Amino acid sequence: MLSVLASIHGAIPSSLSISLWLKSDKGEVTFLVDLPDECERSFLQELQDVYPGCTVEPESERDDHTTEQECWNTELRVSPDVLSLLTFDQFVDETDNRSLADPVSGLLSILKSGRAGRVVPAIRLTIQPATRRRVAAAERVLRRFHHRFVVDSLQSTYLRWATHHLALYRVLAAILFRFVARDALPLESSAKTDLKLFQCRLTVFVNVPIGQKQLAERRLIEMAGAFGRFTNATVKIHRFKPAQRERDKRAFLLSPREVATLWHPVTESGDAVSRVERPMFRELEPPVFLTSNKGTVLGRVKFRQQKNQFAIDEDDLRRHMLAIGKTGCGKSTFLLNVVSQQVESNRGIILIDPHGELVDDVLSTVPKNRTNDVIYFDASDDSVVVGFNPMVGPIGADHTLVADGVLTSFKNVFGFDEGSAPRLLHIFRNTLLTLIGTRHASLANVQRLLVDANFRKSAIANVTNKAVREFWLSEFGQWNERDRTQYIASLQNKLGAFTTNERLQRIFDGDRKGIQLREVMDQSKILLCNLSKGQVGHDASTLLGSLLLSSLQIAAMSRADVAEDERPDCTVLVDEFHSYLSDGNTTMADALAESRKYRTSYVLSTQMLEQLDSATLAGVLGNCGSTLCMTVGPRDAEVLAELLGNRLATDDLMNIPKYHGYIRQLVNGAPHTFSMTTLSPPRQNRQRADLIRKVSRQRFGVPDQKQPA
Template identity: 50%
Template sequence: MLILLRSSSDNTRGPVHAESLLRNLHRIIRRRHPLTLRIQSIDGEVGLGIECTDELSSVVIRQLRDAYPGLQTDFAASDHPSEDSSTWSLELHRVADVLPIRTYPSFLDDPERELADPITALLAAVRTGRAGKMRCVIETAIRPATQNRQRQSRRILEKLGRRFPSEEWRRRYLRLACDRRLIVRLAGRAIGLMSRKQSVQRTPADAFPETLYECHFVVHCTAPKGVEVIAKRRLLEIAAAFGQFTQGEATIVHEGVTTRSRRLPRRGSLMTPDQLATVWHPPTMTASSVSRLRKSAFKELEPPVWLPSKETERGVTTLGRVAFREQRTQFGIRTADLRRHVFVAGQTGSGKSTFLQNIVMQQIEQDRGVVLIDPHGQLVEELLDHIPRRRTNDVILFDASDDQFPISFNPLRGPPGSDPTLVADGVTTAFKKVFGFDEATAPRLLHIFRNCLLTLVGRPEATLISVQRLLADVNYRKTMTSHVDNPAVKEFWRAEFNRWSDRDRTQYVASLQNKLGAFTSNRRLQLILGSTEKGIDLRTVLDRSQILLCNLSKGTVGNEASTLLGSLLLSSLQLAAMSRANVPEAERPDASVIVDEFHSFLSEGNSTMADALAESRKYRTSYVLATQLLEQLDRATLAGVLGNCGTTMCMTVGPRDAEVLAELMGNGLTPADLMRVPRYHAYIRLLVDGTAHTFSMTTPPPAKYRQHRGEVIRRLSRERYGSSKTEAQSVVDRQYGE
């Protein structure tokens, strides 16, 4: 079985951990079934591999992952050359293998004390073209050395410590005594008889290691027929890369190139675990400069021992599956933790919409109330075909582009018992986003607008369109102000507005009328915001666990209209949730508000979302918020979101966002990790019983369509909550006094 390895690009664990791994494997590898360490270039990618028996594979993988936590493994079939290609092989062996070669401590950069990774040269040597027509592999078959071989090596070291007639005779003895051929070794023994014991030992035999491997090195090059010269040159280049391990008389040499596959020789080259680890180990950060190196694009983080799951608990919302080694356990979030809200960050195309779709579907299947605000419209349209038949009557499809049967939404009609000031402030905050100014830039305009709203809030016949009429129609203004019981508002109209000269009043009011006119003249917005018939009651949606799907597609209703409607909905939702204070907490049904690209509906300094996250938990209203860029949020809103969302999920993000989120997520994640998350993968900081845990996960795939029921749901929603275009227009005309 061939196991392919992918190490993380920020791997700091070098040969020392591979040495420990090889010491552990020494006890379980059998001589009849050696383990093969590979450095290879296959299909244009350079990487490491291990070939072993099926029985040994699980142990090897477990040991590898314990030594290198960020390592990923894949199984592959053993590679065989195609019929139109040939394989050339070059065998290497150690000369004087009882002496140590150069090992990893000698590759440390003295000033920086960083490892100049020795495997870099071998990886670069086997690298081939992107087309993958040529494949190069360094195979090192390892098996434990026999006791007899170790005794022979110990005797050779003892002899080397004696006196020889000359240094040349000593080198000749070393070379012959370590040769792989028996007849040559016998000649070496004869030379060893010339040594004398009275010399001081140069290499003490008691320092000889007890853990030894016999290794067989072979380099293969597979290429199309007819390129023999190029293939042989590549083999010699790879063999030359082993020259970096030469130390004194200990070196690695090669034999002739052959096209015949050789059997594993009975006598291999001796290597200690530290020597073998120097030649083969997962690349460190310093080796990441090798182009086309096989790396793990996604760092896997271990999850907590126990996670909530639908299989073991009721009311759990499934978020995805664990992505750690072989673990693919499905997990979710409890309702109590969902009330602490979920924040999802990820660039377009990372899988956010699919994740949100699965969240919405589960809330619907669990008979909970759901509000989905979608600025693109695609998510809402896809969900229509997933609504269970039993929940058809609960759906309110608020399609802002539907001008044939518009559904009205009157933000001035707050929940029963709501504070008119809060209603007016919510509407004012929403308009700040689309007006593009604040208290500092247009204080008088906002002052007039706020007093207009306070005058109209609570009047059943009043809508946002009534603001224009309130400013322009004296008789209408007298009628509406006669019902005002707020002394400050009365004082505004009596002592301030009416005392302005006609010129000043015209000047002050004109600016507000121009701003409002850009929206009230929009025919679609007129039909939605100007009607008092039927429409959306957000308090009812929350209390009766209804399903409100808001299609605010910017492509059909325009960017500013979509932004205004979304902002008004968020403000009104907060008021509706807070108005449930008159119901005992245990009797408040749970509802979830899912907002895609929620930054679109918030202006700078808009505290709507931060306030909603801080207050809504006690009212059993959960928020799931998604955005592409943190930069699209002002500091106060970002702090409120990150501080109040108990669960944070991070898909692929940009460099600036990665720095912020890496610090929040913790568990060793770096900004680089968050910038290369594959699609439908994520890192999650999951709240479990009030404690956050960060680990890696995969999100559920897109749901399969159950049945095409979108048109049925659209028709029923129009009948229950919408009005015909003619009816809506007549109501709007009455708002203008016609």
């Protein structure tokens, strides 16, 4: 604070003043500053440079007290003001004589009041640069004071009169010096020799309910008495008499060191001071080369007076992004803005939403020129069905990869792995490899292949994979009827929960036209998947999401037949992506590691990292180049504090306000961590959403025969 005051002294003329406040606001002590426009920017910038964690906000944003109150005040003055008060380097911690105590702690303690706001105390220290005339007068008083007087007691009398606020006493002091002073003495160390002096006024206030005069007087006396810790045997702080005329209340002189002792923000070392209002959100400085007009705008910088937008370019976004935060912290608003910008930029978008609300909001923001690009996949729509067959991959796709993708998705839903049910998965894998690549490639035909011998015989005749043919002709055929029935029944029981689901039957029907993920990516279409768990069911939603992600990875890798520069970018946003993963499911980690070169960017959102197994968590954190952290729990905060760096603590990540966050963003390939806020939600038009649903159903849906279209 001393450096702030020293620098501001020469930045403003002596006609302007700054008011430094300590004020109790609903039980918490707040630091306030009243600044003239001429020095506002320089003062606040200097203050935040020396206090990196200091948050500045306009005082008008605070709630005003609404109760009927009246204000009482009294002014204080330092006398004699040419000698120094006790300063911060003279305060020693009583519990540890080797360390310094914070001198302002006593003032903060006396200002504490109840949270109801019935009593509102405040202290105001008004400072302005002292005029040359006033500084010269002080130097003259000091020189005269350090003379021998005829009587020793007259020396203190002269000092008291020469620094008196009334002009009459100052005249008497000059006469006294003329007749009783002798030779000069050396100056004492307590004298103010600093030329950067301030003319100051010190006032204490208290707001109390009307009619509570005694309460007000008692609090004023207590606050005035708290300044006694800064005085010594020579320098005192006195109250002006209540009847003192305003023009007689002369300002007193203080050095920057004295002002800094009386008013300075509490730093982290001052945690012992209770009920001091501290910033909930620590602001971190952004890199100087952030861009706002290239790429996708992610939000606004939140650092001091900076509120400019910032963006991430396409190449950095291809290294993927993770957004994590508790429900209600603003993740959906962030994702909505990202999707809306991708839509307006004519890029390909795939959004997987397990709740449905985000998809509805996106539909309301699609512009007219992209109406025909939207594929609205609503798994709960019983009247018009948009089909999706995960067993039909892109042209030229490896059948083994398609089968592994479907198998992995069912393993996620079944809840077992190769160690717990190896034979069941073995049968299922060979069944999938038998059907994929044929006109019978559909999940509806899996059970038919297992129980219908004639159908199985015709399907095996078309199998070209020797290992698969060997399974059916040798291994499967050599099982006795009892064992075969037992094995098949176990798999049927697992698959039956989904193959008997009428909604999934209609979606997985191989004869229906529907979602072609390779076309979505190559033609920059907009695929919005509403997998609402509340309407579809938890298991069905999880299965659909897992199948979509597996098929998406296969579709992305199939773009290897196109030159990298000719592959259109496609952004995949997955809300609550942990829902589609299970222990040992490396689908997402593999997709993040391989998809960049296929021009597929992933933006993943989740509430808690604890919902991921260790392998998947390591893959996600290791492959997501950018990470947005909003409010998180204590365990996630430990992991993310280490990841984000920049001296962030776990408490910083657990107390983030709504729509705020810390982002570790790639900028030209290098990570930088800074504080930010989300953008306001884009304008929405619900009528446009209804129109887009209608157009999408007509173009990509098939009316169900059992339901009216």
